Amino acid sequence: MHIPIETYRLDNGLVVTLSEDHSAPIVAVNLWYHVGSANEREGRTGFAHLFEHMLFQGSEHVEANEHFDLVQRAGGTLNGSTWLDRTNYYETVPSNQLALALWLEADRMGSLLPAMTQQKLDTQRDVVSNERRWSVDNQPYGTWWEKLPALTYPKNHPFNHSLIGSFEDLNAASLEDIAEFFKTYYTPDNAVLTISGDIFPEEAKELVEYYFGNIPRGKGKPPLPDMSLPPVFGEELREIVEDDVNLPRIYLAFRSPAFGTEEYYPASVCGAILGMRKGSRLRRKLVRESELAVSASAYTFDLPKGADLLIVDATAREGVSVEQLEEGLIREIDLIHNQGVSQAEVDRAVALIETDFMKAMQQAGERADNLSKFATYFGDPNLVNLEADKYRSVTAEQVTAFAKERMGKDNRAFLIYVPKNKSDSTND
């Protein structure tokens, strides 16, 4: 499958990526800003995400919540999301509504600040505080995705701190912070706009120039500190969390090569061999054979700077102790670390990855998001068309070398959740 791609840059620095596909009368508009929680200053954890909420609170020519209203009224879907080093905003609309989506995105990129008020900020702070309670504080294991980066990236590394943020820092955020962040990061030269679907490129280019062409370039953003890290943690890291859970769960993270590097692909395949689908090692050994776990999986954070994380997790089956679960998990990790993988395992993983990629690319929104990703991180959306080949060229030797280098005792971070009551009784 080859995705047609045309890419160019406006005078103000905005990178534009177009992908034409007339299979349905719909179009996806997708905007990536190259800013995420990594760019937050001290005392403002959670700000990039809070800011994302504010982008739905109107701009100079758009009322509060009108962005959602107009897109849904046009028969479209939309949302936004914040990650450690990027923030995205996206709409999928009937293709006769392309101009509307562009106008809305351009208005908030060009003139957000006139619409910002203290009351809107206070309300969104409450909304985000509730998002934090819902997804982190009132969810079993919910703290894992702030505890794991804190455990595995050095203090002061931009990926170390919480993406959702602390209540204290959320409360400290002010309108001045909003203005500052907007002027620094929400500029055309720090963004990629992708339009994918039922478009005619010449018409789309005219619309893009009309709506985005007059937005001035930014003054540049402060560089992130050097994010490079040694290939391994250097020691075993370990944190035990007593939580309101009934089943022990272990997150085991390995420092791994940054997303998009040559070394990333063997790492990704290694993750799939360990945890992708029923035939993966952890599912076969821990869930099916020894029945220590009720579920197991593996995934990467896909961070393109410094170092990524490859994470495996396993949740204990009823009656299985955390010690038994850990022993079983370590046995599998030692095995792959010491003995590597077979070509058949690589082939299975790559075949599954390839089908999944194809499935995702059926959707205009997914296509657009992938093009934006490669354009934002590496300046080249065409890399999306090389993904399949890069996975296909991964060899068992490369995966074995990855496991040898990165899965030893000096590169394991254990984040272990145990039921509160259980640990109470052990303390007796």
Next chain:
Amino acid sequence: MTISEKPQPGPVLEYNFPEFYQSQLSNGMQLMVAPIRKVPLVTVLAVTDAGAMNDPISKTGVAELTAGLLNEGAGALNGEELTDFLERLGTSVGASADWDAAMVSMTVLPTKLYDAFPKFADVLTRPTFPEASLERLKGQRLTELLHIESEPRELANEMFEKIIYMEGSRYGMPIGGTRESVTSITREDVQEFYRTKYRPHTTTLIFAGDISVEEATRLAEEHLHHWTPVDIDSITVDDRPASEARGVHIIPRSEAPQSELRIGHVAVPRDHPHYFDITVMNGILGGLFGSRINLNLREKHGYTYGARSGYAWRRGSGPFCISTAVASNVTADAIRETLAEIERMRTELVSESELELALNYLSGIFPIRFETTSSVASALAALVIYNLPADWYDTYRDNIASVSVESILGAAQTHIHSDALQIVIVGNADEIRESIEKANFGPVTIHT
């Protein structure tokens, strides 16, 4: 600096739901094929009348276990061999049961379909139900039940359904079964369920994607003709509500920073003639981001990250439910606002602007819903499960457009029963109890 004038849309573009062809195989099985040549993928989906509504009450969970065991060994291959064979082809056969039906499905590259389909057919028609796999899946279900006790969202969902249905209704018990029922299920129970519920004349095989009608028919005949029919009694589910009177139910969760709220009651079956009125009405009440409940609880008050209402459509009467999670200290306020929105829905006409939002949204996103081969296959399965006419998707947008502010008010008055609402709260009972009792929403029961 930016363009002030909001652009006008271009002319509305035509969209047709993918064409599909229906036929009957020699063994009585129905076949539906939607050739779609967008990408090299084919989804194969078998939908059969073996949903959890068929569970014997003493054996709840048997439908899910039976479906879950289908790919644990079939034909000549054991579960591990089957998994390995399919995953090397870049695919897997998934099997699961919801309330109405069991589904077996896979999405695969067309070049691999000829190797994969015989195994798909085995999973559907020649499962071996290994004892060891049954015990493992039972253990997993028991573990899941233990997990749900600590997971406020799922706990709230489960308690809500338990509370709204009359005691003894299958719908009032968890779809995957209770600890007692699951523990009691034997291999014979599973085999009996499979023997009586999985049969060709209650099964439809669906192909959607890069394949011709002829090829799909040939494959189906070749690999499924051996599967022969027996007669089956059809089942209806007891979907009566537990109570016609309002009730408030607190499920204590100590130190919870939020209250998970579920507010609603037993609604109507999927084949109800007011389906479109109800759907649009729900969009305005709580189905859309710009719905009344979400704008009120989230954007006006900041009580929550999100609030929504929805109908769980089933063959029998599924629930109508408003779901949200709110900070503990505003629990009573959030309930009060929600009840006020329900009342407003039942007493006033919605505005033309609200109507336009809901109609345009539902109609506009229609093509976005069918971008993938698996979504088209699922849409065809819905036609089968709910016995909808073949032109249902072709007439969908006209039917949506025929909804009016009057018919919405009618739907709200007929189908939302303020007096029968059950308000279920999973939260910090010590903190919220007093304000809830004071607010007088209805008699309060603490479930411990």
